[in-house]
Every structure is written in structure tokens, then in C-alpha cells.
Amino acid sequence: DTTQGKGEAQRFTSGGSLSKQSDHGLAGRSLFFNPKPPYPLTSRRMGEQGSVHLRLCIGSHGFVESVRLSQSSGYQNLDRSAIETVKAWRFSALSATSENISECYQLPIHFQLES
Numbered sequence: 001d002t003t004q005g006k007g008e009a010q011r012f013t014s015g016g017s018l019s020k021q022s023d024h025g026l027a028g029r030s031l032f033f034n035p036k037p038p039y040p041l042t043s044r045r046m047g048e049q050g051s052v053h054l055r056l057c058i059g060s061h062g063f064v065e066s067v068r069l070s071q072s073s074g075y076q077n078l079d080r081s082a083i084e085t086v087k088a089w090r091f092s093a094l095s096a097t098s099e100n101i102s103e104c105y106q107l108p109i110h111f112q113l114e115s
Contacts, residue, residue, distance in 0.1 A: 032062075032092075037085035039111055040077040048075040049112050052082040057104040062091040065102055073111065082109045 040048075050073030057066045067086050072079050086107065094101060 032090045034089040035085060037081040037109060037111075040081050043075060043077045043081075043111070044113065047113065048073075048078060050074050050078055050110075052079050052109045052111070054082060054086055054107045054109065055104060056086055056089075056107055057102045058091050060094040060101050062093045064089050064091075070106065078111045081111075 051071070052069070052073045053071035055068045055070045056064055059065045064087055067083050069079055069083060073082075086109075094103075
């Protein structure tokens with residue numbers, strides 16, 4: 001299964017399709033329009049595929065406060081694409097009673113070429 005830990009597993013293919021499998025953690029935070037990480041052209045040409053595992057912390061107002069690489073895909077271009085894209089994502093705010101609280105999640109992102 002593509003889900004590991006808490007969060008959402010997201011599979012990105014060269015054709016641009018996206019499938020999500022929810023666990024509990026991140027699924028409880030509504031996502032706004034968050035673009036999927038682009039599949040780097042160089043990586044496509046070289047046949048690079050893999051899973052990037054990120055640890056992201058989301059503040060009470062829904063902004064991503066930090067993104068850290070937990071496990072590399074083995075390809076710097078795929079890792080960088082995932083990190084840079086997720087940094088700009090936005091989520092729903094927590095309730096007013098949860099001020100100044102950050103929640104952290106594991107987020108696996110899978111880059112897979114279509115045959």
C-alpha cells in the first residue's frame with residue numbers, strides 16, 4: 001500500500017494523474033488547491049522514479065511552517081520538486097482555541113513513470 005504513517009499518500013505519474021489514499025492525520029486538515037509537484041523533465045528522460053517521504057509541520061493558520069526530507073527517493077531532482085512544491089501548500093486553519101499550535105505529518109509522495 002502507498003500509505004506510510006499518518007498523512008496522505010500521493011502518487012504522481014508522468015501522465016499527470018494523482019491518486020490519494022488517506023490515513024487519519026493530514027486527511028483531517030482540508031487542503032486548499034495545492035498543486036502536485038511537477039515531474040522534472042530530466043528525471044523523466046533518465047527514467048528516475050521513487051518515493052519522497054517528507055515531514056511537514058502546519059501552523060494553526062494553515063500555512064506550512066517547515067518541510068524536511070525524511071527519506072530520499074534517491075534522486076535529487078525528485079526530492080527537490082516535492083519539497084519546493086509542498087512548502088507553498090495551504091491547509092484549513094485549526095479552531096480558534098488551537099492558536100500557536102503546529103501539527104506535523106509524514107507525507108509520502110510517489111513519482112512513477114507510466115509505461
